[in-house]
Amino acid sequence: MPPLPTYILHLADNALILGHRNSEWTGHGPVLEQDIALSNIALDLIGQSRNLYQLAAERMNNLSPEKQALTEDDLAYLRDSTEFKNLVLLEQTNGDWAKTILREFYFSHFQLLQYRGLLGSRDPGLAAISEKSIKEIRYHVKWSSEWVCRLGDGTPESHSRMLNAMETLNPWLPELFVAADYEQAAIANGTAIDPSGLFKDWLNQVNQVLANATLPIYAAEKKGAFSLSGKNGFHSEHLGYILAEMQYLQRAYPGCTW
Amino acid sequence: MPKCNICKEHIPDAHGDPMKKEDIISILEAVMDPEIPVLSIADLGILRDVEILGNEIIVKITPTYSGCPAMDAIEQDIRKTLLQNGYEKVNVSLVLSPAWTSDWLSAAGKEKLEAFGIAAPSLAQACAIGETGNDSPDHCPHCHSKNIQMISRFGSTSCKALYRCLDCLEPFDYFKCH
Numbered sequence: 163m164p165p166l167p168t169y170i171l172h173l174a175d176n177a178l179i180l181g182h183r184n185s186e187w188t189g190h191g192p193v194l195e196q197d198i199a200l201s202n203i204a205l206d207l208i209g210q211s212r213n214l215y216q217l218a219a220e221r222m223n224n225l226s227p228e229k230q231a232l233t234e235d236d237l238a239y240l241r242d243s244t245e246f247k248n249l250v251l252l253e254q255t256n257g258d259w260a261k262t263i264l265r266e267f268y269f270s271h272f273q274l275l276q277y278r279g280l281l282g283s284r285d286p287g288l289a290a291i292s293e294k295s296i297k298e299i300r301y302h303v304k305w306s307s308e309w310v311c312r313l314g315d316g317t318p319e320s321h322s323r324m325l326n327a328m329e330t331l332n333p334w335l336p337e338l339f340v341a342a343d344y345e346q347a348a349i350a351n352g353t354a355i356d357p358s359g360l361f362k363d364w365l366n367q368v369n370q371v372l373a374n375a376t377l378p379i380y381a382a383e384k385k386g387a388f389s390l391s392g393k394n395g396f397h398s399e400h401l402g403y404i405l406a407e408m409q410y411l412q413r414a415y416p417g418c419t420w
Numbered sequence: 421m422p423k424c425n426i427c428k429e430h431i432p433d434a435h436g437d438p439m440k441k442e443d444i445i446s447i448l449e450a451v452m453d454p455e456i457p458v459l460s461i462a463d464l465g466i467l468r469d470v471e472i473l474g475n476e477i478i479v480k481i482t483p484t485y486s487g488c489p490a491m492d493a494i495e496q497d498i499r500k501t502l503l504q505n506g507y508e509k510v511n512v513s514l515v516l517s518p519a520w521t522s523d524w525l526s527a528a529g530k531e532k533l534e535a536f537g538i539a540a541p542s543l544a545q546a547c548a549i550g551e552t553g554n555d556s557p558d559h560c561p562h563c564h565s566k567n568i569q570m571i572s573r574f575g576s577t578s579c580k581a582l583y584r585c586l587d588c589l590e591p592f593d594y595f596k597c598h
Contacts, residue, residue: 195572195582202574209487213516290517294486297519297598305573
């Protein structure tokens with residue numbers, strides 16, 4: 163597949179998988195207001211993924227007009243885990259509230275920078291989705307940063323849970339800043355932006371919050387600690403379980419609607 | 421103009437009786453938001469434009485938030501309302517850019533919100549929030565006290581946050597600047 167649709171799928175898969183993970187908290191949040199907050203964030207992300215899947219389908223259909231037209235549903239429900247291109251970080255299990263918050267915090271800071279860069283994409287569809295999504299992500303950044311402070315600078319228990327979460331999630335962070343081959347090609351034609359160029363700003367913003375939260379600041383991981391690359395379809399075992407649940411209905415009853 | 425006087429068919433422009441954009445817009449002003457039933461899609465700024473192509477009507481709408489679950493219901497309501505008024509060929513298309521902003525909420529819409537018990541966006545321009553600043557309601561929509569406190573940044577729908585009034589002690593929704 164050409165680079166641009168693949169890159170759009172990567173962005174869509176990121177939003178869908180994190181949206182799905184966050185939605186697992188619906189009905190299980192620590193208090194009602196925060197249950198609603200995380201469910202709203204999940205809704206934003208799943209909405210963004212829908213817009214991106216629709217765009218990817220449109221771009222793919224334009225490239226192969228002779229084939230049967232793809233829809234957003236084909237892309238979300240009928241691809242296997244090796245075809246999914248989301249970051250490995252995002253498919254990790256929710257763990258406790260601290261781990262869920264930290265993942266949302268790391269990713270929303272990254273996503274905001276990435277979509278800001280994509281405002282200048284030569285693909286007008288991608289630029290429009292970025293413009294729409296940025297407003298939502300700003301809220302996710304604010305909410306998750308406040309929670310990182312509350313937990314890090316909270317009780318000894320909440321602080322130690324944040325340390326555990328950092329230990330578990332930090333090894334997955336380098337992948338955010340390494341462009342996949344299709345991404346490189348899309349960067350070269352002006353439709354994507356280079357994630358390695360976002361690292362400095364991301365690190366500054368994230369470390370500022372972590373320092374306020376009395377947590378250790380993040381220092382880049384040694385390369386090669388984890389060799390999986392979700393962007394290239396190499397995932398942890400967790401993604402398969404997500405897809406099994408998410409895709410069950412369409413796999414068991416193809417084309418089912420209600 | 422439900423049917424053509426001559427052929428009795430629902431083809432509004434068949435016999436020199438062209439569809440008028442302003443007629444269609446005034447019909448669409450009766451389509452209410454399913455989540456906030458006192459506001460029409462025009463009040464909310466969801467209704468962006470109406471185009472007439474031959475005998476087809478293209479209604480352009482934009483979502484408030486990417487994941488707004490009301491969009492499908494709104495699309496159906498638009499079709500139903502136009503059909504009831506004799507317009508059969510309707511195409512509802514979703515536009516994302518320019519992105520919806522609470523600045524598009526009409527003045528009448530803001531008054532209706534307050535009367536419904538939802539605090540209206542406090543800033544005339546949402547971009548005034550800036551990167552890290554917060555927006556909060558100006559006053560409690562029930563007793564107009566300015567002594568208020570945030571309960572949660574996220575409320576019953578994506579577009580609202582939850583507050584409480586420290587004087588009348590009532591909780592209330594705030595329609596966020598966005």
